[in-house]
Amino acid sequence: MVDHKECSLLDEHIASNQRKVSLTCVVNGVEICDTIDPTMTLLHFLRDRLKLFGTKESCGEGECGACTVIMNGKAVTSCIILAIEADGAEILTVEGLAKDGRISILQEEFISEDALQCGFCTPGFLMSTRALLDRNPDPSEEEIKEALAGNLCRCTGYLPILKAVKKAAERERKELK
Amino acid sequence: MDHSNYQTDYKHVGQPYSRKDAQKKVTGQAQYAIDLDLPGMLYGKWLLSPHARAKILSIDTSAAKALPGVKAVITGEETDILVGLYMQDKLAMAKGETRYQGEVVAAVAAVDLQTAEKAISLIKVDYEPLKPVLDVDEALDGDILVHEDINELKHVEGVFFPQKDSNIASLNKAKRGDVDKALQEADIVVESEFSLPAVAHAPMETHVTIVQADPYSNRIVVWSSAQSPFALRQMLAHSFKISESDIEVNIPFVGGAFGGKAGIHLEPLATLLSKAANGAPVKLIPTREEEFNQLPTRAGMRGHIITGAKKDGKITAVKVVYDWDSGAYADYGVNVGKTAVYSGIGPYDIENAAVVSKTIYTNKVFSTAYRGFGHLETHWTIERQMDIISQKLGIDPLDLRMKNLLEPGSRTISGELISESSGSVKDCLAAVVKEIGWTGRKTEEERRKEWATGKVRGKGFAVLQKAPAMPANTSTSVIMQMTGDGRVKMMIGAIDYGQGANTTMAQIAAQELDLPIDRVEVVENLSTQTNPYDWNTVASKYTFMGGNAVIRASRDMLRQMKDIAAQVLHSTADHLAHGGGYIYHIHNPERRIAYEQLALGYQYPDGSGIGGPLISHGVYMADGLTNLDHETGQGKPALVWTFGAHAVDLEVDVETGSITILKVASAFDIGQVINEKLIYGQICGGVLQGLGSAILEGYKFSPDNRLLNPSFTDNKIPTMKDMPIEVVPIYIENPQKNGPYGARGVGEHPMISVPSAVGNAVYDALGINFHVLPLSPEAIVLGILSGKESILCTDVNCLPGCY
Amino acid sequence: MLSRFKYLKPHNLNEAVQYLEKEEKSFVLAGGTDLMILLRRNLINAEHIVDIKGLPEMAEFEFIDGAGLTIGASVVVNTVVDSEVVKTKYPALHQASASLASFLLRNRATVVGNICNASPGADLPPALLVYDAVVNIAGPQGMRQVPLHEFFTGVKRTVLQRGELVISVQLPDPGDGDKSIYLRQARLRGHDLATVGVASRIKPDGKVAIGICAVAPTPLRLFALEEKINERELNQETVEWAAEEIKQHIHPITDVRSSAQYRLQMASVLLKRGLSHLITKEDNHG
Structure with missing residues (x-):
């Protein structure tokens, strides 16, 4: 159970916008620069910011693998990675598998x-x-x-x-x- | 599996075509409800009751309403929207009282998910926890009623039978002959009880729903991960007391369903939120936890069975009572209970039989349809009991079954006559026992010898049957149009959530029209605005019913083409045939017209035209079915039976209890293979889902009926490491006269009886009869340690929720 | 997720320690496979997340003959799984690592994270415990070392104080002739938390060490049982005896994952299998 009082600073945080962080990464070969909320997951960065909807959310806890992407050569569950952790990383999603108009x-x-x-x-x-x-x-x-x-x-x-x-x-x- | 091995005389039917939507799915282009991003869209979140049963004393939403970014906050107090499939027993949100832990108490819509979640955390609810009805025993005692207004609940009369002043949502029954007399006259009477817990559907996409409700009219637009768009439209109209034509239901790609997305789920809640938010589209994305403890599940069940047999193995009497722990609301649960009556003794010809099935309310997450629709559960009772009878009589379980199985001339418990066209369960059983090399049960000595090595092999098998569980007047329809270049686009009423309906229907149309498969397309992403009606995409009925409708639509289109071609070719339609994309004269094939010349109407050289755009339709309505007599259960419920059998070869580690599934052979009399690749997928997937129920899955509840395992951390489904080493699919093809090319459905069947076959194989291995699922490593070890020959729930320390 | 945190990725240890000491509700982020779940389920309210993956000392993964193995706090489990030296020198650690969660999660989950999370059912502690692992901790008062068996103080609780963070875990070189094995039982073959996990080790001097998880509020080293076993000659008879005796040394509970009875039985079976395997191996060599 969450103690609601403990979250009372939240609105102030949202309003102040102080917590935004900048993120640079390469997704499917394209360099991306963005300013994001540090609480955003890599999954939601891909889906909500980059509109790459191929990567799915199913359990949100790393138990099912629907959100798997390749980050710096390793398959990882993007739902439990902060987007900011991908700063400087190279990401490959399902949209990046087909090359030159041909599926792999x-x-x-x-x-x-x-x-x-x-x-x-x-x-x-x-x-x-x-x-x-x-x-x-x-x-x-x-x-x-x-x-x-x-x-x-x-x-x-x-x-x-x-x-x-x-x-x-x-x-x-x-x-x- | 080499999918091309399967040969037929048909050009397209029988071909192992790849599914039509596969390329979209491997490139990430397939859009599911969760991927839809509408302008001005808000995000919903909701508050769940933490108590299995409680009075709601007060709800304070003031802080949530005051949070910037919150556009709507609603509670059950403010609405009376009733939702009910067969029983009008559920409100869109709890009002005054909550009936299960996980029931929606309040909801918000906000500009983003984080704000919505924050708003929910600010809602304060005062509850007075009440003593919940824990299980079917407490429910049958009737001291506490889950629905105190059960006597007044509106329901589909003549089909479902709620019992006065009780927790029984429906009591259904069937009988044949004089079962009590036959039991008295039997040489042997065997009485057993079997049980299994509730199990999750676990579709990979949760029940994602978006609704936009126009604040200035009755118009409601729905986008949903649902499998029954037309039933959903009907129920939503009923709930909001508006016309079906006011509602538009759109179904994008659906990420798995398994029965759990039939009917209506979050759509009423999303509608209320959208209305409260002045008509903005509101998206609801249930978390995995909500999928487990808020959205419905497969019911837990307890089967009590008494069987009478003669010494020679002829079964003369069977008496079964099924008690379904259906949770707080009836949903499809009552229909599962009803189905358990007419299919409740399995594919056996037993002269004297009586089945009673009770769908019972308890204070748990409610139950709904689930692949197999009660048959996995009833067959767990029937097919384990057959094995126990064979043990008691000293007859090989294969011989015992063969002596009693349905065959042409037999009648089912509801009095339906089995014919040559019904398919053969005996053929299925014979095929699977051959495949696993069954030579009889192992002897006690063989067992002891193997036991000393720490690992014991066991073989077992079980038969199965299922017919579509649907209203007697179920129907479906298809619209077919031809494009100017002679290609065909079809709109069907069914959802392709992965079973391959779109591909199968395209194959049937290609077969009928003699067009290459890539020239036939089923339009993806159904909308009730454009697609024609289908009852529900459930019940393994669509290949049969949709296939027949597509055949009719195709023939209607051919007839239209021939009518025009007859004028152009100066002939009559009955002198014309079709093939290779042409209508041609049967005696002079050079006199021909290409489809594309007819597609939009034929144009003469002078520019004038006749005919017009080709549009055809086909409908299929279940033929000759009736409701069942309430007292006797007699009637005609089954459009088509599909029979089958599984045989399992496994190995038990007697110290850890882990079971290794070495081989599963599965045979189904499907009449005609239409697409072997797709059927193979249904079999592999269904068998593993059945193995999940057999050795792994199940809900666990605390002593106050809170769900203890609402996550994949503790509510496991099989992984790639858990699949059988070998799955051998066997297709039996005794054609069904009224099926498309003789075909029957097989979507649910691969799951049914898998636990029974595993349980029987475990008996072969250990000499212990397990009466409870799942046969988890823990259950096996505790069963062995108990030293008993029959293992009931109480022997394996089960938590409440399993019987 | 209700937490609204700031994200910090320090580039030196001092910065990290100072930040953790100064800021309340600060949490250390390495692989995130546990932390992100806690955040998502709102089981913690974080205001500051300190990502330690930028600290060079955290990336240390080195074996030195005679000195042993050091595993830094940002070393992921799959790195250990793939390590040849771990495979040959610390087989129980290799096996425990290879059985932890799923391959996907092991690409992120860290060895040290598995310790710091202090889950009673964590797979790695039994294997680390039998090797007398020591935890290197940095804090406002400087560095300190804590033996792993003193590190856990309860369910999800450790000796770590405010401002402290684990830099690495260190295992002595077991030397030649050392043998170990980690066996676990779970509800399925795919990724699952251990119902019970048992690490058994026979040291070059013939003494036995036993580590176990999921039978107590913390992973345990069964010193008392070891002592009793070590009083006997290590043969199959002793193994059978130990498999019974272990039931006197643990007091598992019943929860959603298993009954106490099954856990007790599995502890017995896994210890028997582990030790049997190790003594048979010895016989083979002898």
Whole structure:
């Protein structure tokens, strides 16, 4: 329970606007400079400020992975990262996966293996997988499960996702040499 | 799975096409309700009752109203909006009394979420906590009534039967033969009780809702993560006493539903907020915690079953009572209770049977539809009981089932005749036991030997049935239009929330019209302003009903094309055929006209035209169904049964209780595969969701009925590490005469009976009959330590909320 | 989130300590995987968030022969999981790290954060405890060292005083012939808090050390049990005896995650499995 009295300074804070901080980062290859409230999460920065709605909010507590983005090469849950922590960072979201008007091999395999149903968890799975294949182009089944177990999906039962990741890894090794 | 293995004689039906919306979903372009950002939009937040049952003595909203940025503050005191699907038992916000921890007491709309949250923290409510009705036992005692006005509650009469001065929202029953006499004459009578807790739907997108209510007229515009736009429109109109045509419901992409987004949820609250905020659009984004403890769940259930059998294994009598812990409001719960009657003895031909199903009010989060609509729960009772009977009779559980399963000529408990066209549960069972290599239960000696290694293998199986649970007059409709370049756009009344309805319907239209699949499109993002009616996107009914409607719309369009082509080709329509995008003369195929020449009307060389833009429609209404007789349960409730079976091979760690699911073989008599890729997805997903119910999931309540696990931290769903090592889908194709190409629905079925099959396999492994779910590592270990052969809830230290 | 905090990312330790001492309602941010949940659920009211990821001493992750391993406060758990030296020198720590939460969270969660959060069920403390880990603390009065087994004072409570922050946790070099293992039981295979976690270690001198979580208000080092085991010859019989004896040394509670009875039973099973594994390993080498 929150003690309401303790929050009585809040309006003053909002009014004074003193707490705003400036943030510079690179998102999907584009440099972004913004002034934000320090309480803003990275997820809400991406969605509310940059209007990149591909990254989803589902649990808000890092338990489901729907908000996964790649930050400085690592897959992270953006719902429990402050946007200001991304100052100076390089961020990749689902919107940055397709290049030159073509969707990536990974995205193609998610489609052809039907590794998605409602699609709400899909951006998170794609980002976790992208980070995995970037550090390990030939992951074992166990390594795939380890990397993706933090992403929850209620629709697919995961088997189609596992297959899509394996096929994408194989194709990337062949086609992206 | 190589999806292309599946061959048929059809050009498009049977093809494993990728889902049509997949590219939008992998690029982040698919917009869900949570992604919508409307001009002038406000954000709502709401205050939940911390008590399971309490009197609201006073609410002070003055500080919230005074907060800059707050545009509206409302409480239940100020409104009388009733919401009720089958029972008019729920107010949009609690008034005077709260009936579950999680019920909405007050709400605000503000310029942003942070301000709204702050405003909520400033609302002060004085409660007088009251003793809650904890569980079905207390509810049946009837000392405290969850709804004191139960005798006056408006409800759908003749279908639901609230009991006077009780907590029973509806009592439904069915009977066949003389069950008491048959029990007396049986060689063996087995009496058991099975139970399972409430379980969360856990869609990845919560019930996000936006409403804009025009302050100057009755007009209400809704954007919602909902699965039943037309039912939602109807109920919202009813609640606000306005016309359905005043309401526009828009459904963007939906992030999972599983039954939990059927009906009406946050829309009335959002409407009240929008009205109070002078018509600004108000967005409600439930947190995951609210999704667990405010929004409805799957009911907990207790099944009491008495079965009589002859020595040879012929079951002669069964008597079942289902008690549903349906929580504070009836919602779809009463309909689940009703369904448990006509499907309540499983796919068996039992001459003497009696089922009573009670949907019971308690002071808990209320229940609603959930994938399987009560069948996972009833089959947990039926299929575990079959295994126990086989143990007692010393008959192989496969033989026992085969002796009693429905077959052509059998009648269900409601008196429906099973025919060759109904599909075969026996074919399904035979296929799955073969797949796991069933050779009979292990002997006590084999079990002891394995036990010494610390790990014991077990195999088990269970059958299942389900028909769409829907009103006897359920209908659906489709509108089809052709674009000037000869492509087809369809508007359907169903939501594609991931099951693949849009792709399946496009395939059927492509098949009928003989067009490439990429020339047929189902319009995404339904609006009740433009799309034609469908009852609800629930019940595994849409492939069947929507498919039939699409076939009719396609044939209507072909007929229109032929009528015009007949004039142009100087022939008659019955001499014309279609194919490859042309209408042509059957005896002289060179005499032909391309679809695109007819699409907007045919134009003669002199510039004049005949015909006009091609628009067709197709409807399908359930045919020959009836309500059930209240006393006997006799009638025709089932449009189409889909039968199935699961077999499970697992390994139990006898020290830690952890279960490893090695293999699940699942067979369904779906009549005709329309898209194997999509069905495979339904099976993998349904099986894992069923395994969640089997070994992991469940609500836990404190002794005063507060939900103890309202987060993914403690209300777990399976992860990628928890999936079975192998899932083998098996498609049985005994065609359904009135189904599209013989097809039946299979959306819910993969989940049903998975816990039963697991429970039976655990018996095979351990020689212990578990009567309670989930079969968590803890339950298994405490079960083993108890030294008992039958494990009830009390043996595994369950918290309240499980029976 | 109702908290309206200022964000500070100091570039030297002094600045951080001074800030934490001066400002009430200041909270240290490293990985944020616990702090952000507390903020979101409004379980704390923060006015100042001090991000320590800019402090160079916090990034230290180094093993020195003879001296041991130092893990700075901003070192994330996956760094430890990937470390070859941890894998070979401190297997229990490797296993505990690899079983903590999910891969995604381990990319942010820090080892020191797992300690400072002082959750009774935290996975890393049992493994750190069996290695006699020491916590390095900076504060207004300068530096101090606290053995990890004295660091926890209750559920979510530690010895840290206002203005203090943990710089690193330090583990002695176990030397050659050291063996350890961390075993845990959870409700599912995917990410979950431990129902019980047990770290077992056999030191080069043959003495046993046992750390455990989720059976008491704090993670525990079971010194009394160790003493009793160490009085005996370490063989399978002793292991079986210890697996029973452990039930006298812990007093778990029933909560939403598990009953006390199951926790007690799992402590027994995991200790038996851990020690059995270690003595079998010894036999193999012998």
